[in-house]
Amino acid sequence: MGKISFIIGAFVCMSLSLNAQQAPTTQYNANTRFEQMGTALPTPNTFRTAAGSPGRDYWQQKADYDIKAELNDADQSITGTEKITYTNNAPEELRYLWLQLDQNVFSKSSDGNTTRQSGINSTNGSSFTALGNLSGANDKDYGYKILAVKDAAGKDLRYTINGTMMRVDLPTPLAKGMSFVFQVDWKFNIIDLKLVGGRSGFELFPKDGNVLYEIAQWFPRMAVYDDVNGWQHKQFLGQGEFTLPFGDYKVALTVPNDMVLGATGELQNPKEVLTATQMKRLEQAKTSKTPVLIVTQAEAEAAEKGKPTGKKTWVYVAKNVRDFAFATSRKFIWDAMQVDVEGKKVWAMSLYPKEANPLWGQYSTRVVAHTLTSYSKKTIAYPYPVAYSVHGTVGGMEYPMMSFNGARPEADGTYSEGTKNFLILVIIHEVGHNFFPMIVNSDERQWSWMDEGLNSFLEGLACLEWDRNFPATGIEPQYITGYMKLDVSKQNSIMSSSDNILPGTFGPNAYSKPATGLNILRETIMGRELFDYAFKEYARRWAFKHPTPADFFRTMEDASGVDLDWFWKGWFYGVEPVDQAIADVEWYSIDTQDPAKQKAAAKADFDAKRETMSNIRNRTDIKQTVVEADSTMRDFYNSYDKFAVTDADKKKYEQYVSSLADDERKMLEEGKNFYVLNLKNKGGLVMPVIIRMEFEDGTYEDVRIPAELWRVNDKEVKKTLVTTKKVAKFKLDPYHEIPDIDTSDNTFPKEPAQPTRFQAFKQRSFGGGSNPMQEAKKSQPSGVQTSGEKK
Template identity: 50%
Template sequence: MKFKVSALSVLFFTGAFAQNIQNNPGSNHGNRFEQLGTILPTPNVYRTASGAPGQAYWQNRADYDITAYLDEDKRNLKGSETITYHNNSPDDLDYIWLQLDENQQSTVKKADYPFSSTLPKSLNDQQLKVSELPVKDNGYGVNLEKVTDASGNPLKYTVNKTMMRIDLPKVLKKGEKFIFKIDWNYNIPNRIKMGGRGGYENFAEDGNDLYTITQWFPRMCVYSDFQGWQNHQFTGRGEFALVFGNYKVSMNVPADHVIGGTGECKNYEQVLTSEQLARYKKAQTSNEPVEIVTLEEAKKAEKNHSKQRKTWVFEAKDVRDFAWTASRKFVWDAMGVTIPENNNKVMAMSFYPKEAYGLYRKYSTKAVAHTIKTYSEFTIPYPYPVAQSVEASNGMEYPMICFNFGRTEKDGTYSEGVKNGMIGVIIHEVGHNFFPMIINSDERQWSWMDEGLNTFTEYLTEEKWDNKFPSKRGPAWTIVDYMKLPKDQLEPIMSNSENIIQFGPNAYAKPATGLNILRETIMGRELFDKAFKTYSKRWAFKHPEPADFFRTMEDASGEDLDWFWRGWFYGTDPVDIAIDKVTVANPDFEVANFSNDTKYKVEKPLQNEFEDISKIRNREDKTISFEVEKDKDLQDFYYRYDRGQEKVDTNKEYTLKSEPNVALDKKEQEKLKNINAYQIDFVNKGGLVMPIILEFTFEDGSKLRDKSSAQIWRHNEKKVSKTFYFDKKLKSVQLDPMRETADIDTSNNFWSNDGGSSETSRFQVFKEKQKAAVRGGANGKVNPMQAAGKKN
């Protein structure tokens, strides 16, 4: 969802609080590269250590048969639904939970997660109202008319704000299903005035409404292996945790309304004119959008306001939700799309009022087609038969249908910002078909698994739409302003949706940026893309959790990324790596023939300095015999030396002779004379480790690039140095030249030989002597046996 709203570091993995534990908090190492360990939940038969679903993985299911009646005059929606709930869990269930999201619009039934408020400097007359205490019922929210089992027997239920518990007449065991019915109605809110995702928008100029019917029916909560019932209240922000199922939905609306909804319409022959039906069939094989309901027909319908009614019937398989839209204002166009990866034939469609015609007719359906094809390349092939974009002056997503913005000025013109914003929101909301409509994460708890993963893939899709597309989220440099904020205004990505202050940057931009950094800078495109596709394939039509994503990305790529998850997802530290100093060293070929003779004293007996209790007791235990006592051949010089039977003067100094260094000849000096050494010292000011990426510019104008992986910081997370040898003089060094790491302060990323902090020194170059390397051999010192003149 493209919402400007916002969440804290409360981590619910298995119902317990997890912390970003540091094994060595008082040191400069051993923290940032430590494995996540117990921060992640323990793998089990349901979710494996590899990040894949386990052999005993299960999920429950709910199938819906719904009839709805839209009363346009009263702006009321009346519904009746039959739910078939399948218990595939190993648990016995004696009650079930449903969501009543529409209660959030009620003044007395809502979840009541208030915000702090202060005196405003100005407000309009509509906002200036006397505080009513106690708060009066505004008439919105779900009105439950009847809750029964399949035979019509009443069921006991309890409504807790936006959640509804139904007590089952008998325990629902594994493999069993429960069928029940709910009749309900609610007053449809004015979405423009009251906010929220669903409702109506009124067009005063022609007296018509545009309806977006969302979160509109009592829906089953998720019961899972990792949490039990996900029955956290709906506050308007944290989105949805839902189960998959099959839907049959019948919508009775005014006869001149056009309907778009989740799934396929099964009775176009009854609800469309013969001309419109012919256009629909033509659109199925067209490479260009075909108007099924034309602009002229939409304008004509705006004026008539039919009192007749029609029923539209839709069906959808393996979806987690159902949404629909209705208005007589709609222009409707469509075109056929084939997904190459699975040869799936999809109808890409758009619905929009005349106010958006100048933009939507040209771009919307083609953006829908581009999105499902591009996401299919990076995740899984799009499996559904329909993908739809509806212009409704907002941004929100549901299976196979989404609501977006993008209207022209009254004269038909539009700004570039509106055009790009419209394309971006269409890509984003259509992309939500993949995250979380198919790869079905728990949005109520982890917004980033929905919005972050989708925003990242949106960025990849925008880039393939237009190489100059002004993407606002994804590139590393775009997150810098957020990362600069004081710590008390930040929270980790791994935070509950309700507790985030800066929701857009935290749930959308920072995770999207992190994934892009992984793809472009840390893992590389090939490794990342394969791992990302593996995650998408593993968890399509299932319920993944954060650990499943983290583990799969590592398992499928062979990259240890715990340091990245720990820093980017569990922490709030920014990237600020600085060039602290550059030391320039020139070669010195004047090697004196000095001797490296060294004086040593021989080693004292290598006995433990303290007789521990085990040694004492072993000596006292007469049942123990020691091998060196039993076999006299094992008693050498050092056996006697350790026991004082061999005497060596350990205070005497012995001189160990070595050959002098040898200078290079003139030819060798000439070959190496232009080599200069550069030691670059880096400091980690921000705290978050990242690869060190350098661009060297030389005095002759040439350039070189170098990248050290983030693991260069593993032994010292605060300071590291790197030395380079070049056969030409260095003019400047630029750290992170392409702004790949979201470094918040680029002023300390540059050094030049005419102004940067530097020191100069010389290093001695001499001729290398070949030496044999012998493991465990002589240590270059006089040993006691040599000093004593003994060989045994």
């Protein structure tokens, strides 16, 4: 050991102790960052374990629905009655039940409306729709009219409406294991999506006078009662979404008989509502490799021009779902195919008006099928019989087996690349929500990131499986830096309640930042194998149950064996940015003690130091020195070469080399380079350090150091890298794996600044052009078909 220490310590210029390099003199916050979360997470119990799994006493409630409702196309309203069977599996008795009345948020007196910030843009103006909403010109009598609340015997039950919540008082306490059956009758006016906006409603098509309905949050729904919150009856303010119990549904929907309808679940009476031709086409679609039109565009256009001659009732049944949605219109084109999902045949279907073609006919159902297979591989096999994609004004919203998606081509059938990509992305995202939160049933009212973030992460992976060149920027670290650069006063932690996230930041907070964090875990911190196993285990454990953030955090660690508390604290609970830097680099090499090399280096150094301007000029200005002119002024030292290697030097070196062990001699001969990097964590959020060493011969080597490098000092550390080759440049994060907000100090030596380019112009024009497909269509000779256009 002494010999090795001596060799390593015998550096040119100075003697170093490598152990001393790694011992910082100042303690910062690192120990806090890397301590376990402890009491920051809920105390484990028999309901939810420390491993993140449901405990032996885990329970959840069940709510079954039998609903009969009719849609009135003349005045865009719904009237319905529902029988709810509520089963109490909690260990305590219940004296009342809470239901969600989400339509009440559209009432002008709702908390969501009265607390919403509003203003008028004096610079750019405000739309008439916005002004109408402010002035009441667009007001309509929105919200539920509760007509009756009765028990199974038909007796009135006492109920109290509090905003978007309704409490139903029970005649006797509901004990554990017991069920209570009651009935609610109600009606409401459907939201005009173009005037009011929302997650569901109707769209009127003025050209043909027909209406397209996307209907959700349309019946009074049971609130969740669980072991974490008791009743989750936080008011619906519009942003925090929905928390619902699982149950079985039977729903009978009556609509005009010329409308096509799709809904959550399986159609029970197809022979009563479908034509023989439609039934035959559905049978063909079971074995088709591509979508089959069940209702063609020509048939939908014919329906647009006709009038209903009566009504039809579509009956659907859905088992073990947390919600129910439907869509209906006489404008609907309907296509379908079956896809094999983990050995089970599942329907992939789309409903869309002619205004969505050709884009929707080409992509929608195929993207649905892709999403089901992609997500099933990463979570659990899709358990339901069908998944719909429906086109309308709702930009993107999800329900069990149903999704409402935007992205409409231009009137001439062309579309931009952005429109196409958005369609693919939004369908993957909304269909993907079947897994989070429709199956892994998190509390959306409280934790938006648990469904939006996890789903956005899987969406990004599925997009790249669809097309490897797809711009799936929502999961890449370099694209979240704009948000993370914001002042901390303009950010919320991911763990903030949904309704409290600051305006304008909901997207990055609930979608992109958590999705990016999961991608960093998968690609950089844990690796794909460990991450994928743990993530799949989380989905398996909590499928058809109600997980919390702690259950996710604990499962990811439990199934992978990776301590991630530092990551949860920094990424999910904090708002600090990532900003790593290479402050400087010191370069050392081992002094081999070879006299030939030592004296050659000394001579080169001596000669270099003498190459001064004075000496250069003196070579011509001083014609002859005294010593040059008078030989008697010379002695031994005028001819002595102090850089010559003597026999004594050689003998001493041979003795030294012979004293070394084989491994020590090898180290000496290899001529290692020791680079001491002074690394700084300027942003505060700790992350792994990825360093690329670019060598002088044009090759490179990547070094990966876990985040625990910062565990003793979270501000500044030194790290020694040893190479045989000489390094020309060091670079941090060469693959953009961490969201470093300032990359200007990520290289050493620092790269020269790049010029900011500007344009020189004679005159400037404003206004956007048409999409490239539209331009190509204009330039085509008459009768020539543009790719993607259906004739």
